[in-house]
Amino acid sequence: MYPIPQYCLYCSSKVIYTSNAAMYGKEYGNGKCYKCTSCDAYVGVHDGSKIPLGRLANRQLRQLKKQCHHLFDPIWKKKKRLRSYAYEKLSELLNISIKECYFG
Ligand SMILES: [Zn+2]
Structure with a gap:
């Protein structure tokens, strides 16, 4: 199980727990994710929890x-x-x- 990301693995900026509407146009799936405040890296969460699905991923890794x-x-x-x-x-x-x- 991955730890809750605090800082981005790519650019070291702060990571926040937020809605995924910014990425998909509207909330998708369970609607939540961890997202870097500076670059396009993010990761979704398991349904009904704040547990990340994996590591923070940028476009290339996704x-x-x-x-x-x-x-x-x-x-x-x-x-x-x-x-x-x-x-x-x-x-x-x-x-x-x-x-x-x-x-x-
Ligand atoms: Zn970043």
Whole structure:
């Protein structure tokens, strides 16, 4: 679980807990996020909590995460494997713990 971000990883500016309407035009999903006060980095929160979904991400990282899901998700969906099984295999291949193995 990621800690609540206080300062931006990219530009060191203050990070605030706020509405995500600034990014999406209107509130999207649960409507909240942590956002850098200077650059475009942000991260959403788990529903009904202030727990961040992952690390703060700038535009480039958000695109890379989408690309990873685009490549990874069909593997377990097409083979009808459990998602958790696919993440377990990925963590073995990357030689990292299963707790660290997610794209967020
Ligand atoms: Zn920033």
